[in-house]
Amino acid sequence: MSVSLLADYEWTGCGLAESWKPLSGGTIDVVEPATGQPMSRVSCALAPDVRASAAAARQAQGAWARAPYGERAGVFRRAAALLEAHRAEYAEWIVRETGGIPPKAMFEIDSVLHLCHEAAAMLTQPSGLVLPSQPGVSSIARRVPHGVVGVISPFNFPFLLSSRAVLPALAAGNAVVLKPDPRTPVSGGVLLAVLLQAAGLPPSVLHMLPGGAEAGEALATDPDVAMVSFTGSTAVGCRVGELAGRHLKKVALELGGKNALILLADADLDAAVMGGAWASWLHQGQICMSAGRHLVHESIAEDYAQRMAAKARALPAGDPHRQQVALGPVITEAQLQRVKRIVDESVAMGARLLAGGTHEGPFYAATVLADVTPQMPAFREEIFGPVVSITRFGSDAEAVALANDTEYGLSAGIYARDVGRAMELAQQLHVGLVHVNDQTVNDDGTMPMGGRGASGNGSRHGGPANWDEFTQWQWMTVRATPPAYPL
Incomplete structure (x- = not known):
């Protein structure tokens, strides 16, 4: 491992070594808000990029979900170790790109470390129930992944709020297409994608596509994306919910607040x-x-x-x-x-x-x-x-x-x-x-985070809510002898 986890990243936008590909929308300037000066550039996704990535993610998802649970948990544990080792490098990007003070950057990093360990822990938790049934019948309710989860994350706490959805979605056996906010594509996308790639996440299980409204709408309507997790403004969340609803997708909306x-x-x-x-x-x-x-x-x-x-x-x-x-x-x-x-x-x-x-x-x-x-x-x-x-x-x-x-x-x-x-x-x-006897800004990866009304559609991220959001129930019965029916 090089001294810099990000040393091999080609800041013109093509990606990391040969495994990342350029996108079709040109490039996005990564601007430091404190100075107004460009720091670097990343590729910009358009609808065709979303279509190709979603299809590739769907192909990769099954093998990832079937991989031994210890193998999958190991990815998240290694990611935590790498993040701890490269804390200063990650913090500098968060400070410069988001305009946050260093303690805010460290809070994001600490929170993502916690989320990595929580994602690993999900792999050893029960994923189903044995239901009451008749003699000779095993009746099981089990949680199964949706398939491909689309994640759209905001600019304010980009590393944390991308990770909050991406990590549990992956832990539940899904593949993910992540679209970070174009104002913070490095903190909201590159940092997490590089981390998980270095930790051994298999190819095509995670796709990272910086982009604007076109990419976001494509993600909400793509036939290979079964669920969309959106964090951002109420106005944009309403649009995402509308598009996802037309295509019968599950949608988790964590929106604004007053x-x-x-x-x-x-x-x-x-x-x-x-x-x-x-x-x-x-x-x-x-x-x-x-x-x-x-x-x-x-x-x-x-x-x-x-x-x-x-x-x-x-x-x-x-x-x-x-x-x-x-x-x-x-x-x-x-x-x-x-x-x-x-x-x-x-x-x-x-x-x-x-x-x-x-x-x-x-x-x-x-x-x-x-x-x-x-x-x-x-x-x-x-x-x-x-x-x-x-x-x-x-x-x-x-x-x-x-x-x-x-x-x-x-x-x-x-x-x-x-x-x-x-x-x-x-x-x-x-x-x-x-x-x-506390103020309003509290966050903990083990609690269900979300709002109601214009603050969200009742969905939650975190702790036990991750199973609710990123899986669905499947009922399975098993009989030693097929039953006889009167017709």
């Missing part, structure tokens, strides 16, 4: 300020679980707002690859302008700007808005930027009503010293994830 962080009157303010900062400013707020609304009891709202503003003013923003900063760049100019519009429009409607609201180049400052009402864009729209939006409430019932006043339903957090009261409130929230 998550509520609720502070009851007895909340520990020191803990809540730390949690609130993490929930809204981590990775510039570019996380589906970010706290998009801080709902704070009126008795502590002003104190909380001032503390958050003081913290915001102390957080430096800049190039995370070359400086020690708390916030990196917003991913694109278009996204930066979206953040600016939402903040400016909310201020024009009466929100108080206590900190931030400005940017230098792609670096948007940590921002605090107080007195936000449900009519304002900062309350209604998913910002995907480093903005704390504070809304007051007077009663638990009002807090619940405000929290549920959204089309989204992903995550929520509640701070309160009275845990029983907080749990009672939590049971009334229309979300897939809820945390008492």
